[in-house]
Amino acid sequence: MPLLSTGGFWGTTGGGGGSTPTLxxxxTVASDLTSSSTTFTLSxxxxxxxDANRKIFVNIAFNPGSPSITSVTIGGVVAKTVINKVQSGVGLYGVFYADVPTGTTATIIVTTSASASNCLCAVYRSTTPGIKPLHALALYNAGASxxxxGLQIANGGFVLTNxxxxxxxxxxxxxxxTLTQDDLRSFSTYKLYSGSILTNSAATIxxxxxxxxxxxxxxxxxxxxxxxxxxYAPVLAGSFSDDTNLTTYTFNSxxxxxxxxxxxxxxxxxWGATNxxxxxxVTVGGVAATVVNQVASTSGGTAIVRFPLSTGTTANIIITMSAGLTRxxxxxxxTRCRYSFTPMDSAVVNTTSTSVSTPALQVNDGGFAIQSCYMASAIETISANYSGADTLNKDSQVTAESLDSIAFFSCLTTEFNQAATGGITSATSNIKRVVIASFL
Structure with a gap:
């Protein structure tokens, strides 16, 4: 089992065979106490x-100011973002991580959008394979606490906090x-607390x-x-359709x-409908599936459903609606889920425009996203309107009864982003309905 070491060192680590991974x-807390700069270098x-599996994590804090953190490199590797916040009157802070397999020391460089002062980084390492962010929260209060x-935690994982x-x-x-205090120090007129938790259950805290x-x-x-x-990139394995006016649709094999x-x-x-x-x-092989999310109004709608199924290459799918459809x-x-079959997040949009976007949803590094789309009374190309760093690929687009356009999209997600938006665009303004879901 991976070991926890905070404020010290437990277990053996290294790249050699037979070593025990350190969770x-x-x-240390490294610092560059420059009073005014946009580049801070911690050498x-x-x-x-x-270690081949080593990740380095930095929890960064600055003196009060209004700029934002624009980049972080660790040992020359561009770090990925978990948290990047600016709080007026308090300053900028964030959590970043990078794969840094070589070397015993690293130079950490933090750049900001405008002049800032006093950069402090609580530095952690892990050699456990496959470590990825699960959830993040950041908050300011003008009071005393x-x-x-509701921070989500996982069995066998950890939390970094400051x-x-x-x-x-x-x-x-x-x-x-146990919440371990790793460091508490004064800088400028502030105190900075750095702590960590080894988590032994899937829960919220x-x-x-x-x-x-x-x-x-x-x-x-x-x-x-x-x-x-x-x-594992999602694979569009099968499709089904029926232009009959029904309430219950059966698709075999x-x-x-x-x-x-x-x-x-x-x-x-x-689906298309008149109401x-x-x-x-929805059942798969006679067993109820779980509706992730759906969106609809008078002319039709779209939905995403999930069903864990380890065996077989075909299945019978029965979809029952609240009343009759036209198609x-x-x-x-x-798909292959690496953490949980339960989606990390989902979002919908239902509006008329050339381009529509869902509310923000969380996508996770190491996971994937799937989007289901319906466009009423128009036969034209549907393109993804996705704000994340990855490309949401169109896997299929079909025309329904020479009336509507339907498309399905998917991608692997290689970032942790709590403000990603899904959506679609087309040449003309039509009713558009979209469901997007993210998984890990």
Missing amino acids: LQFM SVSIGAA VTLS ARSGNISGVTTSGSD NITATAPSAIGITADGASFVPLSGSA VNIGTANALRQLVICFS ARTVSS LYGAVYD
């Missing part, structure tokens, strides 16, 4: 023995796992940071989890892809 080790920071409510104020009375967690008086306080928390296996213990079927479908209809139930078209994705 988490606190290394020769100890990151421990080289701030609480990060708090900053003119003074820190304490930091506590609602969970049963609260983290509360307290100051002696109502002088304002900020806190952040980021949870991480080791993922199983490797990234639909292709569902390759049997696998980690397989989950993600079933997307869209608003919703999904009542129904769908597709089945063969």
